[in-house]
Amino acid sequence: VSERSPGTPGARGPESSNVTALSHIAIAVREADPLVETLVAGLGATRGAEEMLDEGGLRVVFVHLGPVTLELLEPRRADHTVAKFLDTRGPGLHHVSLEVKDILAKLASARAAGVRLIDEIPRPGAHGTQVAFLHPKSLGGVLLELCQSPQDDRRREP
Numbered sequence: 001v002s003e004r005s006p007g008t009p010g011a012r013g014p015e016s017s018n019v020t021a022l023s024h025i026a027i028a029v030r031e032a033d034p035l036v037e038t039l040v041a042g043l044g045a046t047r048g049a050e051e052m053l054d055e056g057g058l059r060v061v062f063v064h065l066g067p068v069t070l071e072l073l074e075p076r077r078a079d080h081t082v083a084k085f086l087d088t089r090g091p092g093l094h095h096v097s098l099e100v101k102d103i104l105a106k107l108a109s110a111r112a113a114g115v116r117l118i119d120e121i122p123r124p125g126a127h128g129t130q131v132a133f134l135h136p137k138s139l140g141g142v143l144l145e146l147c148q149s150p151q152d153d154r155r156r157e158p
C-alpha cells in the first residue's frame with residue numbers, strides 16, 4: 001500500500017518505468033484455430049500474423065481486438081513448456097507481455113529487486129522481438145514477459 005494517492009507518479013514514475021505499452025496477453029490452448037474463429041465471429045476480432053517458434057515446437061497466432069492483442073499459444077510438441085502447462089492447468093491465461101524500451105535495463109532492475117528471472121538474458125520472440133520472462137512466484141502468480149520490439153530504436157529516431 002502506497003502513501004501516495006492513487007495515480008500519482010512518484011519518484012520512480014512513468015519515465016523510469018521503461019514500460020511503453022501492454023504488448024499482448026497470451027492464452028495457452030490445444031488448438032488455436034477454433035478460438036480464433038470464436039473471437040472473430042463473436043467479438044469482431046481480426047486474425048493477425050502467425051509463426052512457429054522454438055524450432056517448430058510452438059505455433060503462435062496473433063488476434064487483434066482494437067488496441068488489444070492476444071497471442072494464442074498452441075504447442076506442437078508434448079515436451080514443450082506450454083504443453084506441460086496445458087497438461088497441469090488446462091487452457092487459460094499463460095502470460096502478460098509488457099513492451100519495454102530497454103529490456104536489459106529492466107531485467108537488471110528486476111534482478112536487483114530480488115525478482116526471480118526465468119531468462120537471465122533476452123531471447124528471440126515472435127516478429128523479431130527480444131523477450132525475457134519473469135517468474136510468477138515473484139509476481140502474484142502471473143508469468144510476466146518483457147518484450148522489446150526491433151522497431152523501437154528506429155521509431156525514436158527523428
Ligand code: CO
Binds near residue numbers: 026071
Ligand atoms: Co508473449
